[in-house]
Amino acid sequence: MIVNYGYADASGDYYIVINTDKCDGCGDCIAACPQNILELAEDDYGDVVVKVRDQVRSKVGYVCPGFNPGCSKNKVNCRSVCKHDVISHTW
Amino acid sequence: MIVAGVDIGSLSGEAVIIKDDDILSYSIVRTGAHSAKTAEKATEEALKKTSLSFKDIEYTVATGYGRIVVPFANENITEISCHAKGANYLFPSVRTILDMGGQDCKAIRCNETGKVTNFAMNDKCAAGTGRFCDVMAEVLDIPLEEIGEVSLQAEKAAMVSSACAVFAKSEVVTLLRSGSPKSEILSGIHEAIADRVFGLLQRVGIEKDFIITGGIAKNIGVVKKIAGKAGLEPLISEEPQIVGALGAALFAKERYNKG
Numbered sequence: 344m345i346v347n348y349g350y351a352d353a354s355g356d357y358y359i360v361i362n363t364d365k366c367d368g369c370g371d372c373i374a375a376c377p378q379n380i381l382e383l384a385e386d387d388y389g390d391v392v393v394k395v396r397d398q399v400r401s402k403v404g405y406v407c408p409g410f411n412p413g414c415s416k417n418k419v420n421c422r423s424v425c426k427h428d429v430i431s432h433t434w
Numbered sequence: 435m436i437v438a439g440v441d442i443g444s445l446s447g448e449a450v451i452i453k454d455d456d457i458l459s460y461s462i463v464r465t466g467a468h469s470a471k472t473a474e475k476a477t478e479e480a481l482k483k484t485s486l487s488f489k490d491i492e493y494t495v496a497t498g499y500g501r502i503v504v505p506f507a508n509e510n511i512t513e514i515s516c517h518a519k520g521a522n523y524l525f526p527s528v529r530t531i532l533d534m535g536g537q538d539c540k541a542i543r544c545n546e547t548g549k550v551t552n553f554a555m556n557d558k559c560a561a562g563t564g565r566f567c568d569v570m571a572e573v574l575d576i577p578l579e580e581i582g583e584v585s586l587q588a589e590k591a592a593m594v595s596s597a598c599a600v601f602a603k604s605e606v607v608t609l610l611r612s613g614s615p616k617s618e619i620l621s622g623i624h625e626a627i628a629d630r631v632f633g634l635l636q637r638v639g640i641e642k643d644f645i646i647t648g649g650i651a652k653n654i655g656v657v658k659k660i661a662g663k664a665g666l667e668p669l670i671s672e673e674p675q676i677v678g679a680l681g682a683a684l685f686a687k688e689r690y691n692k693g
Binding site: 387 | 633
């Protein structure tokens, strides 16, 4: 399942896109996130996969620095530690 | 086997009771301050239409915004999965679902078994929701149930640039003062809503068949605008507000059978 966490508003698209079909639930991305946005949880079909914490969903654009303007500059980030290319960002 | 699905939304609560493979009855009630009481009331209303009582229900799944506070539910499942399952039961050919609820709006893609494959949700603002329509109907002093039909009488749509409920409200007041016909203002409002939700639909991709669920599916004005943008005629079920609760009941059946 592809899950789009976030929203589009007048200033742009702020979605963290998670492909749960590829996620093995290792949790490496959770430790790599400087903002503590991610967590592991069981989805409706019984798979334990990464998700964006509920409290962050409606303010993703403010809490997550984004990939291109933000964490791509860090040596370690949620995408660099993922072996399966689960996470992407729209900004 | 008798099971129930209860969907506690932000503005309304629904219950669906299923016996084996058939829908026995359903109910729609306004959401009160207590989600638990809303859930009880919805279930009781649905039971009233049958010869059953609470103790006959063998398994209950709760869904929706208030799903975690339904005391008699055996389990709770997100409304995303429930809408996909409910839509798949009503129309097995459905692959794209747009649920326009009281306070949020979701675009969902599902496969032939009704399993969610992709979804996006707008829970940041009231644009494209029942609450937005509520506010506009109030400003224009037209009953909510009639705004869809009234908007169809418009020859052109008034320009409502903002889909933000707060800003759009002041735009509408200005339009009213300048003498624009209410039908044209409504047409403009519906255009703004359709624009907003179309963005959400594009995020997940639109594949036919396409269904609109939730209370706004009853607003023919919005439905026509979305159909125009999507280039697809959406399916609307007989009672679009109960699709989530129906999905929950179908999950209840599945989980009960699994033991």
